Amino acid sequence: MDKLLLIIKREYLAKVRNKSFIVLTVLSPVLIVGMIALIVYLAKVNSDDKRVIAVLDQSTFFDYHFENSVQESYVEFKGLELQTALDSVHHAGFYGLLYIPSATHIDNVADQITFYTKVSPSLDFLSSLEQRIQHRIRDEKLKELDISPQGIKELNERFEMNIVNFSGQKNVKGISEIKAILGGGFGYLIMMFIIIYGAFVMRSVIEEKTSRIIEVIISSVKPFQLMLGKIIGTSLAGITQFMIWIISAGLLSYVMLSFMGIEFDVINHQANISKGAIEALEASASRDTLQLYINELVQIPWVTLVGSFILYFSLGYLIYSSIYAAIGAAVDNETDTQQFVFPVITPLMLAIYVGFISVFDNPHGPIAVGFSLFPLTSPIVMMMRLPNGIGEGGVPWWQLITSIGILAITFLLIVWLAAKIYRVGILMYGRKPSYKELYKWLRY
């Protein structure tokens, strides 16, 4: 036990002190937050460059319709000829001239509205200009059809289906998406962690082989102790890295926010969210709905979710990283690992794809159930199903227990097999092993 702790400590320190690890850990959040800051900054710089647009409206349909915004300011020309207007726009260095000819009917006007510009206008700007004009035309036509704005508002009334489950609790739409994102997040986290830190374990085993220290060490400790210590030490280093990332990303974004707080208006503007969408959002976020959302979020079985995440994460990670350790032991250098690593990653990928495609659609369908029982995919797929709860309406208890049971048995079996391959492999040099050979090692 003392020796295991020693190994864990060494593996942890060796990983954490590694230069590339430090650089990756410190730099990643800085880079990501820095990039966001850069984008925001660039957007700001870009928008500082205000466009001046001249409007020559001979129709009077659009009188004072164009309001200045963060990026554009409009100058109204009155009583000028088109050519004169164009000349002065050109001389003044304006962005462009919006020409609205005179006509009796708005349809005729609309047909001939032209935007004169030196450069081809940005898509962004053009669509916002078109939207403004379209709004105006719509209003005009509504007037023609004799429909009051009030009537339009009533027409636009949103319809929302009430969703109630059999026990009478009201549901909100959108909560399913939140649950899916939550489950997908957990699953994705497990996959990423396994792929990144499993490879670390493998590399560390190969390093011990190539530096030829392995036999020195296993004359002092059991190979299994070394393997276990390596896996635990590496995963602790991984958890440390994740923690640092989460905390520093949080801190950095906070700092960034307080520095550039106002700029979020710019982002919103850039995103070009139409007024209608915001209204809809506000409407749906009425107090009732909000209350329902909170109720639903509270209903999500957080304790079970976090508990099973820890369980599935640990078992899944241990299974995969011991396979990685066995691969590292079987080969002499990293280039030989490809043929073994690919089949290991395949079930992980499968789990993620099956999860995103099939499980979100039908969390309790046969595919979802199958993959959440199969031990190599269950950590990811079951985590995607679990936000729906356990028992009625969620994952049946028997499935959860069976899944964990199968996973635990597989864990014991795989670790036992991996330890056998590891024990033989670390003392084998200069051989490129085949699957057949690995099978033979199991019987040594």
Added chain:
Amino acid sequence: MPNLVVAENVSKSYGNYTALNNVSLEISKGAIFGLLGPNGAGKTTLIRIINQITYPDNGRVLFNNTPLNPKHIQSIGYLPEERGLYKSMKVGEQALYLAQLKGMSKSRAKDKLHYWFDRLEIGHWWDKKIQELSKGMAQKIQFVVTVLHEPELLIFDEPFSGFDPINANLIKDEILRLNQQGTTIIFSTHRMESVEEMCDQIALINRSNKILDGKLVDIKRSFKNGTFEIGIHCENQLNLEQQLSQKFNVSPGEFKSFDGASSLRVRLNEKDSPNDLLHYLTSLGTVSHFVEVVPTVNEIFIEFVKDNSNG
């Protein structure tokens, strides 16, 4: 002398391949034991069994009269043939880690390390990484790490391969010194001449079988056959060989004479004693060289293997 290590009918096979076949050995306390044999004979397998890296399929190994158990690990120091250190770890830290894995306390390991580093004058390497050191330097560290925990038994697998001559001598002297202090030493090598002079017990292993073991002097005595290398000055050199071959079995000698003396190898008949030969030689001329030919372990091995395969 009581035995420190006793192997009883140890067998080990990997799949269809038999690495050790029913090998029994006794290694006395305080001995320098040579485990000799060609590559692939099974030496390393036997050593790994003693180190509890692998376990025998049959038979058992006793250490101080008790079957091997994990407690014995700290009584054994092992320098494997495939050896190395963590390249990116600092010397001191690494040595401490390996010592602690052998069950030493941190403070005791530190004391001992300082003792050895001072002794080999390598104290200033403490904070260097192995990759910054030369190969010879790393070898010294490797040796220190092996002997640091003052084990009762030290096992060296191909100890001098990869060591430069200066370091090899230094290490050799240190090993002999440790032996004088009571440490039992096992050398395992296929280069039999390299350890022959140091060993007092040997075992020959060939193709998974022990073919011979015992005290080196006894083995040599039983394998010598009354052959002498002689150097002699006499007037009639051509006649000499003819004259000698009437009484003895004569062949050309192997040593090079520097002063024109005839170099011959003479084998005694059963009834003659070395003195008879010497008397006879002095009557023929001036004897400048007279040495009994004692077979080297290598020669014994080759002869033995030849006999075995013929018989």
